[in-house]
Amino acid sequence: MGGSAAAAGKSVSGGGRAAPRVPVPEARPFLDTFRANLKETFFPDDPFRAVVRERGFGRRAAAALRYFFPFLEWAPAYRLGTFKSDLIAGITIASLAIPQGISYAKLANLPPILGLYSSFVPPLVYAMMGSSKDLAVGTVAVASLLIGSMLGAEVSPTDNPALYLHLAFTATFFAGVIQASLGILRLGFIVDFLSHAAIVGFMGGAATVVCLQQLKGMLGLEHFTTSTDLVSVMRSVFSQTHQWRWESVVLGCGFLFFLLLTRFFSKRQPRLFWISAAAPLTSVILGSLLVYFTHAENHGVQIIGNLKKGLNPISVTNLQFTPPYMMLALKTGLITGVIALAEGIAVGRSFAMFKNYHIDGNKEMIAIGTMNILGSFTSCYLTTGPFSRSAVNYNAGCKTAMSNVIMSLAVMVTLLFLTPLFHYTPLVVLSAIIMSAMLGLIDFPAAVHLWHVDKVDFCVCAGAYLGVVFGSVEMGLVVAVAISVLRVLLFVARPRTTVLGNVPDTNVYRRMDQYTTARTVPGVLVLRVDSPIYFANSGYLRERITRWIDDDDERTSAKGETGVQYVVLDMGAVGSIDTSGTSMLDELKKTLDRRGIQIVLANPGSEIMKKLDSSKVLELIGHEWIFPTVGEAVAECDFVLHSHKPGMVSGSATRENMV
C-alpha cells in the first residue's frame, strides 16, 4: 500500500482549539485576483502556452505564426503517403460538394454558380488557418435557408436579383467579422449557450422545414409560398394539386429512393462510405443524361440552365455599407454567422475527439471568420464545416487539411471547364439530394435519449423543433436560446438544499434522501446548499432554510423530541458568494438568533471565508462556529447540547478524533 492509503484509518490530528479551525486566506492584491479571474474567464485553455514557452524573439514569432497558421506545423513534414490519403478524400468530398453546393445556393435563392464559388476560396483559407484535420469546408443547408428567408423578407430575389446578391455578400462579410471577433475577444463561450438539446431540436426543425421547401421542386410547382412554416407550406401544396407534375414526382422519388438506399448501405458498412459519397454526383449525371436524351425539360421538368464558366469574380466593391439595407445584412450576418459557427465548431470538436487531438475553439472561430470575410470579397456566401461532408472526409481517410485544398482544386477545374455539363441537370435531382441530406439531420434517437435522461432538455429540444416548424427558423432559435437561458437562470434561482444525516456508528454525514441508513442528530439540523449563493437565489435560500427548520420543528414537536437548536450549513458545495449572499447569511443569523437557534458553518472554501471576513459576517457568526467538516461541527453542537454549557469548550480527545 502507498503512503497516503496506509495513513488512512487514522483521523485528523485536530491540533487544539487556540487557532480558528478554518483559516481566512491572506488578502491578495486586487490586481492579482483580477488578472487571474480574467485569465480564467477568457483564456481557460491557456492558448499561448506554446508561444510563451519559447525563448528569444525569433523563436517566439515563429511559434506565434505556427499558432495562427497551423499549416506551418504540418506542411514541412508532409509526405507522399499522407498526400495519397488526402487526394482520395479530397476528390470524394469534391464529388459531394459540387451537387450540394448548387442545391444549397438554390435554397438561399442565389444563383447556383455561387455554390461552386463558395467551395473554391474558403477551403483554401481554412486549410491555412484551421486547426481541424477533418473539417470539410462548404455551404450548409440551414444557414442557406435562413439567408434566403431573412433577406427575402425585405428584398425580392426575383425582382431585384443584383441587390439581393450584394446583400448576401454583405451578410457573409458581417458574419465573418462577427465570427472572427468572437474568437479574438475570446467570447467563444457564447456559442456554448446554445445547448446540445437546443441544437438537436433546432437542426431537426430546420431539416424538416428544408425538406418541406423541397416539395416545390419535387412536385414541379412554379409558385410557392415564401413562408417556411408547416401550415403555409401545406396550404400552398394542397391548394394547387392540379399543378403537380407526375414526371417530376416520379423522377424525384426515384432519385430520393436511390440516395437513401446508398446511405443505408454505407451506414451498415462504413467501408462502403464512397457509395453514398458518390451517389449525389451519380444522380446528377444520370439525371442530366436522362433529361438530355428524353428532352424532359419540355415536359415540366425544370433544369438548372446556363452556368457561367470561369473562376470567382471579385465582389468586394459590391458590399453594401449604406442604410437602409446594411442593418438587414448585419442582422442576417449575425444570426446565420452564429449558427454556422456553432455547427462548424461542434463538427470540428467531434472529429478531433475521435482522433484525439485538440481544437482551440477561439482559434477556429478566427479561421472560420477570416474564411468568410475573404469569401465575401470573392463572390462566396456563408460557409462553415458541414457535418455530412466532414464525415465523408473523415471516412475517406483524410489526414490533414490538404484534402480541402484538393477539393478546392477539383472545384476550380469544374468552374473552368465543366460547368456546361450541368445545363441539363434537373432541379428535382437537387431537391432529392437536399432531402436525403436533411433526413439524416433529424436525430430522432437523440430526442429519445434526451427524454430518458433529462425531461427539461427534452422540452428545450421540442420547443426549438416546434418553434422552427410552426413558426420560423428565427423563432425556433429564439425559443431554443430563451428556454436554455431560462433554464440556467432557474438552475441558479432554485438551487438544491438537502438535509444530511449521520451514518450510524460513523462521523460521516450523507444526503438523507439518497442514503437511507443516515439518521438525524436530535437538536441539530444539517443542511447542505448545492450552489453558489448570490443575489439570484439568496432570497429563496433564506426562505427554504427557514422552511426546513419549521418542518423539522413540526416533526419533532409532534413526537415530543427536542426542537432544532443548531443549524449546520454544509458550505462545501458553495463555490462563491456575493454581497447579497453575505447579507442573506447576516439576516439568517439574526432571525435564527431570535428563535434561539445557533447557526454553524461547515467546510467553507477560501473565497467564501474571505468574503465572510470582509463583510463582517464572520465576526457576527463567530469564528468558533466555523468548522472544517460537518462531523466536527455536529460533534461540537452535540457536546454543548449535552453538557448544557453554551459557548466554546476546549478540545477533548473524542472531538479531536473527528473528521
Next chain:
Amino acid sequence: MGGSAAAAGKSVSGGGRAAPRVPVPEARPFLDTFRANLKETFFPDDPFRAVVRERGFGRRAAAALRYFFPFLEWAPAYRLGTFKSDLIAGITIASLAIPQGISYAKLANLPPILGLYSSFVPPLVYAMMGSSKDLAVGTVAVASLLIGSMLGAEVSPTDNPALYLHLAFTATFFAGVIQASLGILRLGFIVDFLSHAAIVGFMGGAATVVCLQQLKGMLGLEHFTTSTDLVSVMRSVFSQTHQWRWESVVLGCGFLFFLLLTRFFSKRQPRLFWISAAAPLTSVILGSLLVYFTHAENHGVQIIGNLKKGLNPISVTNLQFTPPYMMLALKTGLITGVIALAEGIAVGRSFAMFKNYHIDGNKEMIAIGTMNILGSFTSCYLTTGPFSRSAVNYNAGCKTAMSNVIMSLAVMVTLLFLTPLFHYTPLVVLSAIIMSAMLGLIDFPAAVHLWHVDKVDFCVCAGAYLGVVFGSVEMGLVVAVAISVLRVLLFVARPRTTVLGNVPDTNVYRRMDQYTTARTVPGVLVLRVDSPIYFANSGYLRERITRWIDDDDERTSAKGETGVQYVVLDMGAVGSIDTSGTSMLDELKKTLDRRGIQIVLANPGSEIMKKLDSSKVLELIGHEWIFPTVGEAVAECDFVLHSHKPGMVSGSATRENMV
C-alpha cells in the same frame, strides 16, 4: 456526549464490495418528480400550509380568506393600546405624506393634487391585503420621475394635460396588473434578479438625477431641459445664469439646510424621529406663511396655486386601451411597476426582519398590484411602500397596518377641508423636501462595502449609477440588469475547479490552495468541481480538466515522478447535470482512456447517479469506479497502482477503514 458524537472516531464500516458503493436511486414516476420540481420552483415557501392544515370546507375557506386578507387575522384581536400606537404613527406619516405626495406628483409632471389622492385610496386597500405591519403606502420619487420622463417623451404634459393624465392612470393600471400577475403566477423570483448591488447603484443614480431636476425649482428657472442626464441638466442650468432668482435660491437653501439638520438630529437620536418626520410639514407651513405675508410670489417665487377641494374623482373611464398610446402606457407600467415592486418588497422584508415576522413576497405582490389597480380607477398614480415613510412609521411605533388607515383618513380630511391652505406653498420648498429625501437614498457606505467585499458587485453598482446619471433612468436599469444577468451567466459558464490534496496522516482531502498542509498523492489527481455541470459550462470544464492534467504531467515529468494515472472527480458539489454534462463525461472518459488514465467519480448525489445511469455513462465509467468519498476513491487507486493489478480487487481491512 450524545449518540452520534460518541460514535465518532470509528469509521465507515464499508460493507464489502459485492454491492456498488454508491446506489442508483429507484426511478420515480415522471409526474411525481415533475410535481415536486414545480412545487420547489413556484411554491418554495409552501404558502398554503395554513389552509391545507385545516379540516372541513368552512374552516378551510376561513383560512383562505385570512390568507388573502391578513387584516382578518389581527382585526378581531385589535385593542385600544395598539390603536393608540397606530394613531400616533398614522398622524406622523400623514404629516410626511402630504408634502411628499405633492412634491412627487410635480416630479411626474402631474397635478399636485394627485399626490394627495394617491395617499388616500391605496393605503386603505393595502391595510386589508398587505401582510407587512410597517409598510407605509405612498408614491415614490424614482417611479414618479420615470413616469414623467417615459410618458413625457411622447406626450407633452403642458400641451396635452388631459391625455397625459389619462396615460398616467393607464400606466398605473398596467403596473398593478403586472405586479398582481407576478404574484399570482408565483414569479416573484424575477424581482430577485435585480441584485442588491444593482439596486444600490440604481437608486443612488436616480436620487442624483432627481436632485439635479430640483435645480429648476431651487434656482427659480422657468425653462428647463426635459432630459435627465447630468450633461443636459448642467448645460441647461449654466446656459441661463442670468435667469437665476436669488429669492428662490435663498429660500430653497434655507429650507434644505433646516431639513438636513433635523434629519441629522433624528439620526443621532432615534427617539427624536418625529423632528425629521414633522420637518417637511413644518417647512411647508413656514414657507406658505412667509410667501403669504411677503407676497414673494410676485418676486420670482413660484407657488402651487389652487388645489381642488374634494375626494378622488372616479377615473376608470379615463383608462386608454386603444393604440397608439396603449403600448406607451404598457411599457411605462411594466418598468415602473417592477421598480416600485422591488422597492416595496425590499422595504417590507427589511422591517419584517427587524420585528421577526414573515412576509410572503408573492402575496405582497398581489396586495401591491391590487392597490394600484384600484388606485388607477380612482385618480391615483403608482404607489408602493417608500423606504423613508416606512422607516418613520416603524420609528413612530406602528403596530399594525391600521396606521395606514389613519394616514388615509388624515389625507381625506385634508382633501375635504384643508387644500386651500396650500395655495401659497412655494415650489422651492417642495424642491428642498425632495432633495433632502433623495440625499438619504445615495448610499455611499453601501458602495464602499461592496468594493471591499466583492469587486464585481461594485462594478454592477457603479455601472447602474453611471448609466442613470449619464444616460437615462431606463438605461441605468438596463445596464444594471444586463450586468447582473451576465454575471450569473459567467458564474455558470466558468465554475471553479480546484485540486484537492491529502492532509498528511489522515484520509481527509482538502483544497490545496486553502489548506497549505494538504499534499498530492503520486499518480492520482483529485479535482473538485464546484457547480452543476450543464451545457453552459460543459465545454469549459472539459478543457479545464484536461489542462489540470497537462499541468500535473508537466510538473511531474520535470521532477521525474509518476504521471497522472487516475483522475478522481469529486462530484460532491455538483448539484445537477444535464445531457450536455453527461456527454461531457462520456467524451472525457474516452479521451482519458486514450491517454491511459482512469476516471474515478467520488460522492455523486442521487440525481447525478440517476442521470449517469440513464445516459449509460455509468456503464461506460464502470460502477466500480464510483465511490462515496474521495478518501475511498484515492485509496482504491493507490492500492491498484501499487499492486499493479488493474481492475477490481476485493475489499481489504485497510480500505474498509476509509471514510
